[in-house]
Amino acid sequence: MSAHEHSPTRDAELRRRAIDGCDPSAAPDPAALLRSAEGLAVEGRAPEGEVLRRLADQARALGALPRPTPPRALDEAVLAPSFLAECVSEHASGVSTPTGPERANTESGDVSDLLRSLPRHAAPAVLDRLVAEELASPEAARARRFAGDLERQATPSSLWSRVARRAEPVAERSERAPGARPFVLRGTASWSLPGLAAAAALLLWLGGNPRGGLGSANASPEDSPELSFSWRHATAEELSPLAASFGMYHGVVPSRSNSGAPSANGGEGGSR
Amino acid sequence: MNSLRRLRRAPAGLRRAAAGFALTAIAFASCGPPGSDPTLEQMITAFQTAPEAVAHHGVRRVDATYVLDGQTERVSYTEEAWIAGDGRFHIVPKDVLELDGGLGAVGNVADFVSIQSAREGFIFRYRDFRVRDVAQIAGNYALSFVGQSTEFLGRAAWELAVSRTPLWQASTYVLVVDIETGLILKSTEYDKTGEIVSAMEYLSIDFDFDPDGAGIAWHQPENDETTIDLDLDPIQAASLLGFTPMLPSMLPEGYKLARTSVVYDEGGEPWLKAEYTDGVEVAFFLYGGPTAADVGTASTSPVHGLSTGSPIGQQLGGTGSVISWSEDPDPSQVLVYNAGAIRIVQGEVNAHEMIAVGKVQEFDLLRMLDTALPQ
Numbered sequence: 001m002s003a004h005e006h007s008p009t010r011d012a013e014l015r016r017r018a019i020d021g022c023d024p025s026a027a028p029d030p031a032a033l034l035r036s037a038e039g040l041a042v043e044g045r046a047p048e049g050e051v052l053r054r055l056a057d058q059a060r061a062l063g064a065l066p067r068p069t070p071p072r073a074l075d076e077a078v079l080a081p082s083f084l085a086e087c088v089s090e091h092a093s094g095v096s097t098p099t100g101p102e103r104a105n106t107e108s109g110d111v112s113d114l115l116r117s118l119p120r121h122a123a124p125a126v127l128d129r130l131v132a133e134e135l136a137s138p139e140a141a142r143a144r145r146f147a148g149d150l151e152r153q154a155t156p157s158s159l160w161s162r163v164a165r166r167a168e169p170v171a172e173r174s175e176r177a178p179g180a181r182p183f184v185l186r187g188t189a190s191w192s193l194p195g196l197a198a199a200a201a202l203l204l205w206l207g208g209n210p211r212g213g214l215g216s217a218n219a220s221p222e223d224s225p226e227l228s229f230s231w232r233h234a235t236a237e238e239l240s241p242l243a244a245s246f247g248m249y250h251g252v253v254p255s256r257s258n259s260g261a262p263s264a265n266g267g268e269g270g271s272r
Numbered sequence: 273m274n275s276l277r278r279l280r281r282a283p284a285g286l287r288r289a290a291a292g293f294a295l296t297a298i299a300f301a302s303c304g305p306p307g308s309d310p311t312l313e314q315m316i317t318a319f320q321t322a323p324e325a326v327a328h329h330g331v332r333r334v335d336a337t338y339v340l341d342g343q344t345e346r347v348s349y350t351e352e353a354w355i356a357g358d359g360r361f362h363i364v365p366k367d368v369l370e371l372d373g374g375l376g377a378v379g380n381v382a383d384f385v386s387i388q389s390a391r392e393g394f395i396f397r398y399r400d401f402r403v404r405d406v407a408q409i410a411g412n413y414a415l416s417f418v419g420q421s422t423e424f425l426g427r428a429a430w431e432l433a434v435s436r437t438p439l440w441q442a443s444t445y446v447l448v449v450d451i452e453t454g455l456i457l458k459s460t461e462y463d464k465t466g467e468i469v470s471a472m473e474y475l476s477i478d479f480d481f482d483p484d485g486a487g488i489a490w491h492q493p494e495n496d497e498t499t500i501d502l503d504l505d506p507i508q509a510a511s512l513l514g515f516t517p518m519l520p521s522m523l524p525e526g527y528k529l530a531r532t533s534v535v536y537d538e539g540g541e542p543w544l545k546a547e548y549t550d551g552v553e554v555a556f557f558l559y560g561g562p563t564a565a566d567v568g569t570a571s572t573s574p575v576h577g578l579s580t581g582s583p584i585g586q587q588l589g590g591t592g593s594v595i596s597w598s599e600d601p602d603p604s605q606v607l608v609y610n611a612g613a614i615r616i617v618q619g620e621v622n623a624h625e626m627i628a629v630g631k632v633q634e635f636d637l638l639r640m641l642d643t644a645l646p647q
Contacts (some may be wrong), residue, residue, distance in 0.1 A: 111489070227642045228620045234607035240618055242537045246393070246556050246614035246629045249336070249399050249470075 030060040282337045289626045307438075311404070315430075318417070318454030320403040323396075326453045327357030330477035331366065334399075338612035350475065352390070356483035360490040361396050364389060392491050395565065398554055400472050401445050404530065408551030412437060412526040424457050427475055428446070434552065436526075443469065443631070444612065462558040462615075469613050497545070499533045502601035511545070515561035517544045518624070526550040548630075551553070554598040556629030557640055562623050592647055606641060608634055621645060 033056035040049035134141045236244070290409045335348045348370035354362040365388040368381045388395065403409060418431040428451045436442035448458035458473040502517055509517050512534045519529070527548040535558070537546045545561040606619030617637040618627040621647060628637040 011478065038293075206552055225639055227536070228645060229606055229619065229642070231606040231619070231638060232616075234609050236609060236611075238607055239539075239609055239616060240627070242558065243609075243616050243618040243627045243629065246558070246627065247611055247614050249394075249614060 030056040030063065033059060292544045295626050313410075315449070315454065316403055316406050316409060319449065319456065320406060322454040322456070323400075323402055324355070324361075325357055326357055326479070327355060327456045327481070327483055328453075328455065328477055328479045329354050329414060329481040331475045332472055332476045334470075335368075335468075336612075349384075354394055354481075354488050354490075356481070356490070357489075358483075360483065360488075361392075362488050362490050363392050363395055371602050382533075390494075396491070401447065401456060401461070401552065403552065403556065404549040405528075408526065408549060409434075410551075411481045413552065414442075418446065421451070422448065424450075425474060427452065427457070428478075429457060436552075438552070463613060471602065495535060495537050497533050499531060511540050513544055513561060518559050518646065519544075519642045520644040521641075522558055522639050522643040523548060524550070524555060524630065524636035524640075527555055527632075532556075545626075548597075548633030553631045554562060555632055555637075555640075556628065557644065558627040558629075559628075561642065563620065563625050598607075606638065609637070610634075617641060 031054045037049040037052035037056065040046070183272065239247070292554060293396060298335040328354075330351050331350055333348070333350050336346070338345045338347075348367045352364050352366050365385045371575070408645065409415070414435045414437050418432050418433050422429050422431050430449050430451060432447045432449060434447060435444040442464055444462045446460045446462070449455070450457050453627070455462060456472075458471075458479065460471045461469040464467050498512060502509050502519070505557050506517070509532075519530075519532075523529075527550045530549045532548040533545045533547075534542050535626060536542055537560070541560065544561075546553045546557040547558075548557065606617055606621060609616040610620075613631050614629065615632065615634055615637055616629050617640075620626075623639060624645060625642060626641045628640045630637060
């Protein structure tokens, strides 16, 4: 590649050399760039000189733009306190910070004074409550955050069927579609409070009815809520020894025979 | 209204207990009986430890009533109990007072005594009223004092009523409790209609006997029951059982898992035994694992813990004949048996053997089997 050919690498190199020759804290000096460009042209390096001439034109155009001062409130709103502290600490250590608000006189290096001059804002009340809840029970707070993001599953229709069957009187049960909802919950949102109270009273009455309703001990197999198997009442002889051993709390398998009137209790004289 | 009518027909003692229930919340939340310092909660905690921690020797009477197909059957006997206070115990039946209908099942009193002796461990742990979980009791039971403090066998005692909520569906225990030790000296169990279901009463008691000086043949477990923690060491559980343990996901209301262990049936096959409690009562779930579809017969099957071929094992049938399983049970059908207040459910469903037992509704036990099945 000849010295007069252009390439992205060469242009970048030229820009870097031009900038390196300038004070990094100051804006590029268009006049200096032009002088450098003329010098390169004299040396027979016109393409490089042309790059510097374009840089000079850019610098002249940018330098002609008006520079409004940003409002102080904008600086305060944009820059975080941690960044301010970083700026302050860098300034205190002598490192120049390319950006950052110019505040109090920093020549004295008094960081604490600078911090005290920072504006103070009261945290909103809700933030206090949220932080207190988090500190009181971090696990619960974490669970609430994650649980809220969980996908909500729909109740399986078989569960509604079970609830519906348990809430209905035995005599009034009828075939229900698996997806049907219990009657006490249907249209609940539109029920008035007396209606809900009546439904609750009905459920409580059903619970106290020994002949049926909720979980009756004498329910027949055909009245069973949804189960994945059939069942029937059995005799003691059909029980396995293991089942019988756990069920016979008093050690005796009750007989299905009836001895008639209860025998008189002769106290401890009844032994044989 | 139905509840009030039933209450008016209830025995007087139960009505007094029911009147005390109205003060349950106050009694449980505040203080003990008049003139005493311990709170009710402290008493309940003492009840929990007393059966095993209080050394004593005594004779007690046990009564039980079964209702089968509308027929009432009764059993009444006395037994002698030695409790060392350090976990050792020995319970021996003494006299059979009444076996109305039950003799037909057993054959003779000697066999009944043998059966009870073989069930010594089960009787000590599960037969009588016992506080198994204080927190569960607080959530599931209503407690109140019945009348003033009383005296029983020469000892100062309190009379308490403990009733499973909701009250109109509940069974009730009326307890006489030794104030000094917290030991229950008498308990009477009523069903929700006010009829007595079972009763235990000390006829004599001695708190000063020397457990190590009496030459007592303390109970020795005859099975190889091994407690396991399914959460802590599921691999150990699976290796002991030989199959993946299954537990029901839906339990009777108010029950929670208390303990899991491995037990063995008469054939030496392992079963997972899960013990649930509502604070007082116990419900069992046993899982025998997946099995082949065919089920054979088992003759001379003994009571759990007895040796094979014993005469007791041959007398467990209702007619005195040898117990045998149905030779061709419906593989999809579950059997339900009601022994008074206790219900037993057993079956092989989808080639999974399961048993559930407890003083709960049939549906609760059936649902335990249903929800333990692999989905």
